[in-house]
Amino acid sequence: MSNVSKLVALVSVIILVLSASSSTAQEWSDEQKAVWNHVEAYWELGIQEDLEGVMNYIHPDYSGWDNSRALPGNKASFEKWIKYYFENFTWIVFEINLTAMTISDDIAIVHYYYSGIIADADGKKNQAKGRWTDILKKQGDKWLLIGDHGGATAKN
Secondary structure (H helix, E strand, O other), X not given: OOHHHHHHHHHHHHHHHHHHHXXXXXXXXXXXXXXXXXXXXXXXXXXXXXXXXXXXXXXXXXXXXXXXXXXXEOHHHHHHHHHHXXXXXXXXXXXXXEEEEEEEXXXXXXXXXXXXXXXXXXXXXXXXXXXXXXXXXXXXXXXXXXXXXXXXXXXX
């Protein structure tokens, strides 16, 4: 590994640590913590490639899209794409870091960063990082994903 590569890796780690510590410095309400626990839960289920578990967090009226798609998709589209993802990619390590959240009645808007390492079907590993905004709607005691937008940030 060249000195430049080592420096870039070190700076990346420092930025991740600083962003994580700044996001945890805010005091979150009990309701915000509950929402964030749900976001972490469906991410963890996704990492474990638990399709049924993930889909249990998707609202029937879901509409969302990632930066690479031309149009938003519905719940059926979400399921189709996540199945494809599970068949072709594996997360090696991941982190999500909450940056901001607003709750109004039964709707929560959650902004966060994600980062990690993903392996493709051939085992090639790549860095993944980006931003997401999730919109959740409370049903009973559960927060369901009803909308989202985000995706990978530009590579440096």
